[in-house]
Amino acid sequence: MDSSLFQDTATCERARLARDARFDGLFYTAVRTTGIYCRPVCPAPPPKPANVQYYPSAAAASAAGYRPCLRCRPERSPAAQQQAGDAVLGRALALLNAGFLQDHPVGALAARVDLGARQLQRLFVARLGAGPLQLHTTRRLLLARQLLSETHLSVTDVALASGFNSIRRFNDAFRTGCGMPPSAIRRQTAPAHGQGQALVLRLGYRPPLDFGLMLGFLRRRMIPGIERIEADSYERVIGPAQRPGLLRVSADPQRSELRLQLDRVEPVQIPQVVARVRHLFDLDADLLQVHAALASEPLLAQGIAQRPGLRVPGGWDGFEVAVRAVLGQQVSVAAATTLARRLVAAYGQPLDGMPAGLDRLFPSPQALADAPLEAIGLPRTRASTLRALAQACAAGTLDFAPGQALEAFVQRCVALPGIGPWTAQYIALRALGQPDAFPAGDLVLQQMLGAPGPRLNQRQAEARSQRWRPWRAYAVLHLWHLSVPFSGAPE
Missing domain, CATH: 3.30.310.20 (DNA-3-methyladenine glycosylase AlkA, N-terminal domain)
Structure with a gap:
């Protein structure tokens, strides 16, 4: 959905009155008479249109003096994908959502995306209605609201989990942003499960x-x-x-x-865990926007009709995804998974006191940097590639941090021996959640795009995909699933 959606009051009004969940997180409804802002899906009786103001983000509504609704719970909204129209904004949002401003000033965030601090501030205000620091603060407060209402964590632990090192500062910020002290939220929405439970x-x-x-x-x-x-x-x-x-x-x-x-x-782990789970299951996808971009291609329209809820599977850890992508080069999914299991059995970190079947961590870059990987059945060249990948990650010359430009990440990957554009794009697709990643060298993609005639070459597949930008990763998943049998995805 375009970032100007919140300015299209007719569309917002229809979505609000219909409580259309497809628009959840794409705009927020603020009610002048109550001083509260809501999600489009709020179950409360709809206010009169004359009393409604629309905002492009929760932070914008908060900056205007509104407090979050206790019924529809804005803290549960999926994030919008405003990056579709601006790659720089997308990179900055990815960093912000990963907690970059917790330990760095706004100027450092601007430098990471090659902008000046004032330029970044203007970009955020123009597109999201609030500056980076306001978005970061609102994000922390909404997480705190969720933890207070859904968990048994103490107020002190909630403050730490949401990034506050001082209870006094947490209480002050919470009262300012939410209109009540943290203890009031806990009293109104006591969690159903008891102390000591998950x-x-x-x-x-x-x-x-x-x-x-x-x-x-x-x-x-x-x-x-x-x-x-x-x-x-x-x-x-x-x-x-x-x-x-x-x-x-x-x-x-x-x-x-x-x-x-x-x-x-x-x-203190909770924010990162939540972010990784959202990435793993692609929970912030705006399929309304994705489908609008892909449906002009008849083949993709067929895929959307068959699997309207298909999303891009992420990975828990970038290094893990990269290792598994290398293991999957030129072999089937089953063969690559067998190799990955051997790798974990040989080099994964055993964990005491954990349940059977969930008692190892994936090997670290340091564990694989000089390991004799041929012993698990890897060809010598692929074992060498894995060691080079591990060494680059251990040295910090390659990482999977959010906010990287797709082209720059691919260039760093292909600089490693044994990693070509196909593998690099696949890693970007799953490890970084890059919505425009497109492994044009994939044979199944080329076959599907060329059918019923001969398969396309890499240049032709790349050219064909241009009309689907910036959502080509979703096209990849649909094409893989349309292939018979499903065999396109590596590892």
Whole structure:
């Protein structure tokens, strides 16, 4: 959805009155008579149009003096994908959502995206209605609201989890941003589960989401020891090795939400864990916008009709995705998964006191940098490529941090021996969540795009894909799923 949506009051009005969940997070409705801002799906009786003001972000509504609604809970909204119209804004938002401003000033954020601080401020205000620091503050406060209402964490732990090192500053910021002290939120929305039980958070998304299809993709690549994937849930062990935790993700059958259950996870880890789960299941996708861009291609329109809830599966860890992509070069998914299981068995970090099947961490770059990987059945050249990848990640010359430009990331990848554009684009697609990543050298993509005639070459496939930008990664997934049999995805 274009960033000017909130200015299109007729569209916003229709979506608000219909409580259309496809617009959730794309704009917010502020009510002048109550001083409250809401999601488009708010179940409260709709206010009169004369009393409504639309804002492009929760931060913009907050900056205008409105406080978040207690009924529709803006903290559960999926993030908008405003980056579609501006690559620089997208990079800055990715960094901001990953918590960059927690430890860095706005000037450092601007420098990371090659802008001046004033330029960045103007860009954010023009597109999102609020500056970077306001977005960061609102994001922290909304997370705090969610933790107060959905978990048994103490107020002190909630403050730490949402990035406040001082209880006094947390209380002041919360009262200013939410119109009441944290204790009032806790009294009004007491969590149902008791002290000592696993935390359960609800993660919203814009429908549709084919959760079963996503789990099927991940299950074919499952590595016992670090993850367990059933027909209706995803489980994983997460670090650090000294104090590992567990997570379980399942779908809420009644709402457009996933349930994230956390066990043994430290409060300060929660923001990063939530961000990674949202990335893994592509929860912030705006499929209304994606489908509008792809549907002019008849083949993709067919894919959308068959699988309207198809999204791009992410990865829990960038290095893990990259390793598995290299393992999957020129072999089937089953063969690549076998190699990945051997790798984890040989070099993964064993964890004491964890349940069977969830008792290892994926090998670190340091563990693989000089490992004799030929011993697990890898060809010598591929083992050398994996070692070079591990060494680059250990040295910091290659990383998977958010906010990277696609072209620059691909260039850094292909500089490593044994990694070509196809592998680099696939890594960008899943590890970075780059919505425009497109491995044009993929044979199945070329065959599908050329059918019923001869398959296209890489240049032709790249040219064909230009009309789908900036959502080519979604086209890739549809084309893979349309192929018979489904064999296009590596590793």
